[in-house]
Amino acid sequence: MKQLVTLFFILIATGYVYGQQSNPFVKQVGEEIQRAYQSPHPYIGNPSQIYQKVWSERVYEKDASYIALHFTRLELSENDYLIVRNAENTRAWKYSLQDSKRKSFWSIHVYGEEAIIEIFSKNSKGGYGYDIDKIARGYSHGDITQEAICGGDNSRNAICYINTEPFVYDRSKAVARLLINGVSACTGWLVGDDGHLMTNEHCIENQSDANNVTVEFMAQGSNCNTNCNSWLGCPGTIEATSATLVRSSVNLDYALLQLPTNVSSTYGFLQLRAGGAVEDERIYIPQHPAAWGKRIALNSDNINDTGGFARVHTLTAPRCGGSGYDVGYYADTRGGSSGSPVLGYGDHLVIALHHCAYCPNRGVPIEKIIEDLGSDLPHNALGSPATLSGNTSLYPCGDATTYRLEQSSPKHYKIQKIINPCNETSGGTPPEVLNEKDKIQIHVYDFTGLPIFTTTRNSIDLSKQRPGIFIIRAMINEEIITYKVQI
Numbered sequence: 001m002k003q004l005v006t007l008f009f010i011l012i013a014t015g016y017v018y019g020q021q022s023n024p025f026v027k028q029v030g031e032e033i034q035r036a037y038q039s040p041h042p043y044i045g046n047p048s049q050i051y052q053k054v055w056s057e058r059v060y061e062k063d064a065s066y067i068a069l070h071f072t073r074l075e076l077s078e079n080d081y082l083i084v085r086n087a088e089n090t091r092a093w094k095y096s097l098q099d100s101k102r103k104s105f106w107s108i109h110v111y112g113e114e115a116i117i118e119i120f121s122k123n124s125k126g127g128y129g130y131d132i133d134k135i136a137r138g139y140s141h142g143d144i145t146q147e148a149i150c151g152g153d154n155s156r157n158a159i160c161y162i163n164t165e166p167f168v169y170d171r172s173k174a175v176a177r178l179l180i181n182g183v184s185a186c187t188g189w190l191v192g193d194d195g196h197l198m199t200n201e202h203c204i205e206n207q208s209d210a211n212n213v214t215v216e217f218m219a220q221g222s223n224c225n226t227n228c229n230s231w232l233g234c235p236g237t238i239e240a241t242s243a244t245l246v247r248s249s250v251n252l253d254y255a256l257l258q259l260p261t262n263v264s265s266t267y268g269f270l271q272l273r274a275g276g277a278v279e280d281e282r283i284y285i286p287q288h289p290a291a292w293g294k295r296i297a298l299n300s301d302n303i304n305d306t307g308g309f310a311r312v313h314t315l316t317a318p319r320c321g322g323s324g325y326d327v328g329y330y331a332d333t334r335g336g337s338s339g340s341p342v343l344g345y346g347d348h349l350v351i352a353l354h355h356c357a358y359c360p361n362r363g364v365p366i367e368k369i370i371e372d373l374g375s376d377l378p379h380n381a382l383g384s385p386a387t388l389s390g391n392t393s394l395y396p397c398g399d400a401t402t403y404r405l406e407q408s409s410p411k412h413y414k415i416q417k418i419i420n421p422c423n424e425t426s427g428g429t430p431p432e433v434l435n436e437k438d439k440i441q442i443h444v445y446d447f448t449g450l451p452i453f454t455t456t457r458n459s460i461d462l463s464k465q466r467p468g469i470f471i472i473r474a475m476i477n478e479e480i481i482t483y484k485v486q487i
Contacts, residue, residue: 026203027336029231029291030066030138030183035059037069039119039129045077047124054126055119059135065231066138067115068182068214069107075100075128076119082130083118086110093241106136106182106212108238136182138231154310155297155332158286160224165298167482171348172286172296173267175341177236178203179214185232185291187340188215188257190269191350192378195262199339200355201248204255215240215259217267220294228293239263247376251322253355254369256376270341271383273349276367277312277327282345282445284310285354289334298345302330304360307451312351313360320356324368327352328360346445346471349383403476405483413460413485415440415474438477445471462487 039055046052061067069084076082076097084107085092093108119129161169174190178199186203190196197215204210219236221228228234243257277283284298300310310331317328327342333354342352342363352363370377408414417438442460444452446468460472465487472483 026180026338027185027291027334028183029179029185029336030068030136032070032134032183033061033137034133035061035135037117037130037132039117041128042126043119043121043129045080045124045126046121049122051120051122053118054121055117055129057117059115059117061113061135061137063140064113064137065140066109066111066136067113068109068136068179069115069117069132070104070134070136070182071102071107071130072104072133073128073131074102074105075130077121077123077125077127080119080121080123080127083116083120084108084110085116085118086112087114087116088112091235091238093238102211102242105242106214108214108241109136109138109179109182109232111232111235152301153332154299154301155285155287155289155295156299157221157224157226157228158294158296159221159226161296161298167348168284168286168296168298168345170268171270171343172294173218174264174270175217175286175288175294176239177216177219177232177288177291177294178339179216179232179291180204180209181212185288185336186338187288187336187354189286189339189341189350190264190267191256191272192381193262193264193269194379195259195264196246196378196381197243197257197259198341198353199255199257200353201250201253201255202355203339204243204245204248204257207245210243210245210255210257213240213243213257214238215243217263218294219288226293228295229290230292232291234293247373249369249372251324252353252364252369252372253320253322254353254364254372256373256378269380270343270350272366272370272381273344273347273351274367274370274382276365277315277342277344277351279312279315280306281312281351282309283312283329283331283342283351284345285331285333285337285340285342287333287337287340287354289332290336292336297331297333300330300332302359304330309345315365317360317362319364320362325365326356326362327365328362330360333357333361347383347469403474403481405472405474405481405485408459411461411463411465411487413462413472415442415458415476415481440474440476442472442474445473 043055082095158172176188178186178188188197188199191198216236216238240259246256248255286296305311314328317326340354341350344351354363469486
């Protein structure tokens with residue numbers, strides 16, 4: 001412990017707390033290399049009314065895992081456009097006249113050693129074209145250090161939880177991988193339903209950084225065994241190559257961005273818990289550690305976490321720079337996880353903004369960020385246990401046999417077996433009571449994720465509990481159902 005505290009103060013004294021170039025938690029995944037490329041000035045136009053390729057250039061960098069291009073000037077005629085793509089044409093981004101207003105910017109990253117630049121025109125005049133002064137070359141090998149792994153690495157590919165923890169997986173869709181200025185990687189997430197994205201201030205320090213951030217969603221493995229442990233592994237969908245910086249704070253280490261397009265209807269969005277974290281509650285962190293494909297830290301083998309689950313360890317961890325306290329936890333992270341949301345397992349609301357490591361890892365209390373945002377708080381950004389009211393199943397209908405929670409009397413519930421539930425209203429098999437042949441285990445949690453009791457009986461008695469919201473997670477014959485109930 002003494003070594004960890006000493007290291008913390010060394011980091012502060014040497015300036016390794018904030019700032020992209022020095023912060024160890026902003027993962028450097030590539031390097032800038034001076035390379036000059038340009039189109040003809042002007043490029044030749046095309047008098048026909050059908051788009052034709054009038055210029056093409058190949059950029060090659062040996063052993064690069066990816067290439068991004070830094071444009072110092074881009075001027076296209078009206079209706080003309082420029083494409084940056086990989087050689088296989090599986091990833092491409094279109095730049096048009098509107099992008100000419102940006103004085104200088106980084107392009108999207110394309111995987112591999114080769115990038116192709118193409119200009120398409122149906123304008124007889126042509127135009128100036130482009131100038132490139134440098135490229136970003138992705139490092140060829142991924143990070144293998146254990147920067148913020150508290151014991152063994154218990155995080156898993158996000159897709160691993162699609163069936164066993166569907167609520168957790170669903171929330172992870174709103175988490176994006178960020179590439180800033182072509183070489184630095186962080187994590188961000190959609191907050192509220194109006195297209196805002198939250199990350200750390202030490203990732204996006206100013207509008208220049210926001211102008212050069214690539215926002216990539218669903219960058220994750222297709223199955224649980226997919227190896228995404230490499231720089232920018234498991235490509236996703238790029239939804240933005242720039243954003244508007246709305247508000248930031250050095251002390252609270254947050255940056256709130258507005259994306260050019262609202263994609264919350266596609267990926268969902270996260271909400272914040274106004275009351276903040278609760279000590280010892282279960283948590284999870286969807287993230288892009290080391291710029292890898294998306295992973296979720298849900299379990300923990302750390303001695304401080306009971307039950308094998310990641311939990312809030314303390315509410316008074318020393319702040320990583322600035323004044324005040326952080327939320328401390330032993331959920332596994334790495335450089336590149338900066339900006340990830342820390343969510344309460346019980347209500348799936350954000351309780352902290354992850355921003356530094358060294359076990360306990362630490363996040364800024366979300367209630368402090370809410371207070372600081374004031375009128376800039378995005379629409380529908382606040383959640384509360386009340387919004388979870390109602391008895392809602394994730395599996396209301398199946399094709400063969402499924403299970404359903406029924407209220408037998410006030411504050412009493414039981415599980416029923418449904419055969420062909422989709423046909424139940426049209427003469428299907430009526431519900432059956434579970435019997436001794438059915439293997440059943442039921443866990444009941446409060447809304448913060450703290451366990452209340454476990455039973456192997458097909459009856460749930462909440463009569464001794466105070467009014468509130470409860471999570472009922474039943475494992476029946478290898479099937480898992482999860483319900484929220486309010487009493």
